[in-house]
Amino acid sequence: MKIVVTSPSFSKHPMLIKDMEDKFDNYVLNTKGTRFNEDELIKYIGDAQAVIVGLDQVTPKVLDACPNLKIVSKYGVGLDNVNVLACKERNIEIGWTGGVNKLSVAEMVIGNAISLLRNLYYTSNLLKKGKWKKNGGKQLSETVIGVIGVGHIGKEVIRLLKPFNCKILVNDIIEQDEYYKKNGLTNVSKEDIYKTSDVITIHTPLTDDTKEMINASSLALMKNDAVIINTARGLLVNLDDLEVALKTGSIGGASLDVYDVEPPMRNELIAIPNLINTPHIGGNSKEAVYAMGSSAIGHIVNFFGL
Structure with missing residues (x-):
């Protein structure tokens, strides 16, 4: 199973990196801090079964181009960047926890x-x-x-x-x-x-x-x-x-x-x-970052029964 992480802040958090190492064998972090457009996101997700997504736009085009995708796990609280209906229509799970930050x-x-x-x-x-x-x-x-x-x-x-x-x-x-x-x-x-x-x-x-x-x-x-x-x-x-x-x-x-x-x-x-x-840091305290990341990881663990 392959998991990709789009969020730069998740990808540089030492405790979250350690959690990924402990729980998954095959994962990709966004260590370059890239902000993905639609086509870049499609290429980045590729053949992954799970994605931990931050603010990137998860559109029907993205979902259709990534047929192996089984779950979109949200790092953060807002779902306005994820096309929820398109996920449901394609039987793709959404992992989300309200109020985590x-x-x-x-x-x-x-x-x-x-x-x-x-x-x-x-x-x-x-x-x-x-x-x-x-x-x-x-x-x-x-x-x-x-x-x-x-x-x-x-x-x-x-x-x-x-x-x-x-x-x-x-x-x-x-x-x-x-x-x-x-x-x-x-x-x-x-x-x-x-x-x-x-x-x-x-x-x-x-x-x-x-x-x-x-x-x-x-x-x-x-x-x-x-x-x-x-x-x-x-x-x-x-x-x-x-x-x-x-x-x-x-x-x-x-x-x-x-x-x-x-x-x-x-x-x-x-x-x-x-x-x-301020540069969109309201939910970005170190405690909130870890809580959001842990929640996103947890949704994937639970979905696949790991």
Whole structure:
């Protein structure tokens, strides 16, 4: 049996490499850090029976060109890069564990929320330029937090927010009234979240309904000191509209860990002083990387009964 790994971060993680050595005789790691296009991915998978895939697009064309493939095991949590229906139609198993990196992402959300509200990032960068500007912003405690998407990561953010005594507004397409009541959450429309929240954090999948949900219209509803955090999917936010909102001061700040194209080619946006930019590392703590990798390996082990 042959297994290929597409993810560069998986392929350079010593503990995951050791786990691969212990469990499989024939495997290939992406040690060159290649980002595969469709044709390159087909060639890379070749005659393998299993693939551990990161962010590469697993399309019907890829599946048809790799007839030996029996399982696509996801390294990570989002499945929007895997054509799930095409896998089912071809009887190809999907190995996936939801929320495996939830703590890593949620901690980043809390950290960036505090950094934006307290002007930590902004004033630190000013001080590096020799500018002493004492603007301590406001505390996270007792602010209004809007959580859009109450899945694994959204719930983890809510759990970490408990000591801060915030008013938490939530919105999700799935009814979770018992969970909301138990945790003192207020279920409202997205529009109400936009209008009243001090911090808006997005944790939805990318669908036709959620694509560019943050746009000129939604930004116009927000308070002028509100901050937005997106650690989910880049196309949830219209970055052109966000750039205008930040430059004109119609919102207070933002944090982006994901982009419409990665790496982003938006130098003007990235240079905005009250925008925290990170290179898609929300779920990339060393603990989360190992958890995601172990989960992906485990799905293959279980599928083949090894």
